[in-house]
Structure formats: structure tokens, C-alpha cells
Amino acid sequence: MQAMTCPFTILNWGNKQQIEKYVPSLIKAEKIGMFALTESGGGSDPAGAMKTTAVLDGDEYVLNGSKMWITFANEADVGVLFARTNPEAGHNGISAFVIETNVPGFYAKPIEISSLGYMTRSCEVFLEDYRISKSQLLGKEGEGFKIAMNALDYGRLTVSSRLVGIAQGCIDESISYANEREVSGVPIGQYQMIQHLIADMVVETEAARLLTYKSAYLKDKGEAATRQSAYAKYFASEVATKAARSALEIFGGNGIADEYPIMKYVNYANMLHFGEGSANIQRILIANDALGEKDANRHHIERKYSLSSDIKKVRV
Structure with missing residues (x-):
């Protein structure tokens, strides 16, 4: 923000x-x-x-x-x-x-x-x-409504990035824990159920990351990005909340201990799930756009500046 x-x-x-x-x-x-x-x-x-x-x-x-x-x-x-x-x-x-x-x-x-x-x-x-x-x-x-809708593209990009970071944190912690935690003398990462949870987390997080990158790319180019920002926010929300839940399953009872950050990830993923428009709102926006009822990019304006290049024109 x-x-x-x-x-x-x-x-x-x-x-x-x-x-x-x-x-x-x-x-x-x-x-x-x-x-x-x-x-x-x-x-x-x-x-x-x-x-x-x-x-x-x-x-x-x-x-x-x-x-x-x-x-x-x-x-x-x-x-x-x-x-x-x-x-x-x-x-x-x-x-x-x-x-x-x-x-x-x-x-x-x-x-x-x-x-x-x-x-x-x-x-x-x-x-x-x-x-x-x-x-x-x-x-x-x-013009306030138009300004707000345009501004929310930035907010959704920011929140999507944070959600991807949460999901990646869940992956990193889960992999480390799965390699260290042993049950009956065997690291739990050797069990297929744990492997499946981690595999889903890795693939889905990478997909969410790429959707977020594309949203950032369009914003950086000054192109319409509301549609893509909705894709990124919706999917990253789903991925992060699922990753946090999966991490909690991998950690078991230890997941709620303050020694580990898992409950922090769970709480933040749930909080950000609603930030800058809930997942259900993103679904509505995406569906209306796909069905031709409302163009998701209808509030786009020709921006004065791009995120990485033209911002340098502003003396900082």
C-alpha cells in the first residue's frame, strides 16, 4: 500500500x-x-x-x-x-x-x-x-470511482505478491521440516502423502507467481491490467490459503507452536484473501468479463508513468 x-x-x-x-x-x-x-x-x-x-x-x-x-x-x-x-x-x-x-x-x-x-x-x-x-x-x-478502480489494480498486484511470498514461505518451511522430522526412524518427506502436498504447493505457487509477474509486466508497460490483476489476486489467494493449510497438515501439532511460523502464514493468508477484493469478488469480475457482460479493463486510462522506467522522471 x-x-x-x-x-x-x-x-x-x-x-x-x-x-x-x-x-x-x-x-x-x-x-x-x-x-x-x-x-x-x-x-x-x-x-x-x-x-x-x-x-x-x-x-x-x-x-x-x-x-x-x-x-x-x-x-x-x-x-x-x-x-x-x-x-x-x-x-x-x-x-x-x-x-x-x-x-x-x-x-x-x-x-x-x-x-x-x-x-x-x-x-x-x-x-x-x-x-x-x-x-x-x-x-x-x-471521477472517484474510476480512480479507485484503477488504483485497486496496484493494490491487487501488491496483495498477490504478498500471497505468493506466503505460499513460498510455506513451501520452504515444509520442505525443511519434512527432511528433518522423523516418524519411526524415517523422514516424513519419504511418505507419499507429504510428497503430494509439497508437489501441489510447488506447482501452484509457481503458477500464481507467473500470473502476478504478468500483472506487474502489464502495469509496467502502462497497459490495461485489471483483468490480469483479478486473475492473479484470485489465484494467489486460493494458492496461499491452500499452501498454509497444507503446511499445517505437514507440521501436525507442531504447526500451532510459536516455535514455527505456520500459524502466522495461516492467519495472513486468510486476511489477505479478502484484501483489495475477496476471491468471490474476483470470481464475479472474471466471470462478467469472460461472458462479455462487463469488460474488466473498462476503467483503464493511458497512464502517465510506468512502474520502472518513467518513474525515474519524478525526482526522488
Whole structure:
């Protein structure tokens, strides 16, 4: 989120002043960024059910509402936040803003998730008469939904990469354990059931990795990648959760011990399964695209920058 969704959304939709002010420091991690779309009552349609409002008052917007499951919100310096500017326009009434968190009216409350430890810092965000200049509008008023859908490609790529890493971690730990752990004087890796579990993990993880690489390649080329990002996110979710479950089977009772990282992998795989759109949402998107009902790449824009090459044009 820090390295992809927030800075690249500003990079692609922001004006010159916004890009120069925020993007270099975000990419260098001198500032922490957040992406605030989800609301507690929104489920998998955060834009359609959005209740956070932004009302124009002279040269400022006044924001009120709340967001849920916003990573780094309590540590962030800046973020991309979405609010409803026209209550009568549905998805076309959503707008995006670049906000700073050191402004009165912004408050972030960490959500305690003991099973995941410190590594995931998700928060509730509250906005109470938070005032922001019109110059902080990202893109045009009413373009928020399009901006969000485009930004989620980055988020799905990031989450897919993390899921592939979890699956690979499960493989590495399982292979090491299977070679060391003995039952009746024989390493458990010699048993066919264990071998089958590891074989499935290796092949499926490699397939998920390649889907993720292709998504990154398309993004890097500035080509439409929503379809491919959905493929990667969906498959990597399934692979990582299955790999974590398989690793737990291989470790048996030892899998729940703090001595090993297996339960951490299980919990993170399950958490990321829902991140940036659940597996079921990806299924819907993929099916609608395949059946010709909705082109998955319909929100694509001609990007200003590629991930690896043109980003160097931004002074960092």
C-alpha cells in the first residue's frame, strides 16, 4: 500500500503540484501513505454504499464520515481518501482527495488484531468537519470511482505478491521440516502423502507467481491490467490459503507452536484473501468479463508513468 497504491494513484491522477509535493517523499518512505476507500457498511461495494461526504464550502471541502480497515492510517502523513460529493449521482458522485493527517478533524484508531501481531496496522478513520482546500481534489469531481478502480489494480498486484511470498514461505518451511522430522526412524518427506502436498504447493505457487509477474509486466508497460490483476489476486489467494493449510497438515501439532511460523502464514493468508477484493469478488469480475457482460479493463486510462522506467522522471 505504502509503495504502490497511494503514491502511484497520486502520480497518475494528480496535478503537477500534488505530484511534486507528495510522490517523491512517499516513494522514498520519508512519508507514510494510506489509501482510504473501505467503509464498515460498504462490504464489497464500498463506492455504492459510501456514506462519507465532502461538501463544498467556498474554496474548501468539508469532509465527514468514517473509513474501516485502513492500513497505516495511524502512522500516515498523507493519503488518498474517497468521499461522496453528489448524493444523487451514485458511483458518479464519488470524488477522490489527497489529504494530510495533521489537520484538525482527522482521527485514526488502530484495530487490535492479536492473531496477526504488529505487522498489520489497520485502523478505523474518523473525519469530523475536516476541511480541505479544493486544490487537494484528485482528478475531477465525480471521477472517484474510476480512480479507485484503477488504483485497486496496484493494490491487487501488491496483495498477490504478498500471497505468493506466503505460499513460498510455506513451501520452504515444509520442505525443511519434512527432511528433518522423523516418524519411526524415517523422514516424513519419504511418505507419499507429504510428497503430494509439497508437489501441489510447488506447482501452484509457481503458477500464481507467473500470473502476478504478468500483472506487474502489464502495469509496467502502462497497459490495461485489471483483468490480469483479478486473475492473479484470485489465484494467489486460493494458492496461499491452500499452501498454509497444507503446511499445517505437514507440521501436525507442531504447526500451532510459536516455535514455527505456520500459524502466522495461516492467519495472513486468510486476511489477505479478502484484501483489495475477496476471491468471490474476483470470481464475479472474471466471470462478467469472460461472458462479455462487463469488460474488466473498462476503467483503464493511458497512464502517465510506468512502474520502472518513467518513474525515474519524478525526482526522488
